[in-house]
Amino acid sequence: MTGKPVPVPTPETQPFWDGCAAGELRLQRCAGCGRPYFYPRPVCPGCGSRDVEWFTASGRATLYSYVINHRPAPGFEDDAPYAIAVVELDEGPRMMTSIVGLPATPEALELDMPLQVRFERRGDVSLPVFGPAR
């Protein structure tokens, strides 16, 4: 059985994955216009500035949308059905994630419910996932 995919960091994403390993969700923001953004890249998508900086986000988010997948990806056979979610971070950017600590049912997964980041070991990296806000 194939294992779950393990992300391979690239130079521009390494600080994000280093943050995850340290138990922090790190985002970038533009030093010029102040806009926070995700996914990691060396230019502000709002204004094109290259003057961008890393900061540690709160890890708080709300559930923006999801599906409950019944046809598991390779490595996820034991998890199905499982939720593939997109959360909206309190800082504004959205990211795809897994939902942990809640059943993968429409009843348990209410849109806009508050969530908090957690980190799961996946190969060499720590992967940000989200569970109920404490």
Add this chain to the structure above:
Amino acid sequence: MSARTGVIIAGAAETDQVGRLPGLSTLQLHLEGALNAVADAGLSLRDIDGIATVSSPGPVQVAHALGITPGWIDGTGVGGTSFLLHVRHAAAAIRAGYASTVLITHGESGRSRVGAAPFRLAASSPSGQFEAPYGTFGPTTTFTIPALRYMKEYGLTHEQLAYVAVAQRRWAAKNPRAAFRDPVTVEDVLASRLVAYPFHLLECCLVTDGGGALVVTSAERAGSLPKPAVHVLGTGESSETPMISQMVDFTESQAFRLAGRAAFAEAGIGTADVDHLMIYDAFAHVPIYGLEALGFCARGEAGPFIADGNTEPGGSLPLNTNGGGLSYTHTGMYGMFAITEGVRQLRGEAAAQVAAPQISVILGNGGMFATAGVLVLGRQPG
């Protein structure tokens, strides 16, 4: 040639069969579609001086296999809408004098995977780092994610979403080439197995083998063709996001909206001028997003509009009259089949023929709301 030179689709055809074709490779599907389209145009391969298709196998391979030496090449590969973009780019090339007659081909062994490129996603790519680790597994797990947000924002019901498949099956019932022709009810759709909640099997497109091709040329040739010319009146293209998680607003497609606006503006038409519509339907929610992005329905109203019967046979706005990706065929890059149906309707040779349409609009999607192309096609030069 000038910026206002008319451009037409002179030939449009599909492979002899669509469906399950394990005896034909990806390249063979391209070539069969190409030969059928060139014959449909009443031309020969010697008339072709421009080539456009996606990788793989790519324009060099297709041109070489057919013995074409192109003076203009377009390998734009941005998913299932690529062929709409090829039409747009070909129109520009013809007006610029870079090509006179362009062949656009599609072939995909989507089901049988004969001679098909393997699916591969680098673990270091943005999607490989930020989506695949969460168990995404193709379009059923990604293209579908925005729908729940739309349902919450606008009150779209599961029954209304299911009705999209019901309406399209009614068109497919009239099309002998359609993969699925038996009538279905909302209850049938909701009773089909869950693929990725809230999507059931019948709300997801088919996976088939097939192909098709177009011949695009100057309107100056229109009078000498065996079939009625189909005029390219307006075109648009745009892109939004390579990852579904980064879509700006999960309740609307920006790329659909921008491509539609450009195409309608160029053609100088409004929604009331449209007699026939094709909206790429990889999943049941996509026609809903398309109707709203193109301005046929206000935000939140496309679900009820379809459920009220407006887009099915006998309705005011015939939509996806071949049965669509949900019931006709879907090779993976469905856009070609949306175009060929638009051409058939304008020529009056469709299986489920709409009464004398003058204008057909085609909206193509690429990736997961990643890219869009729109064509406004007309029976008359405009």
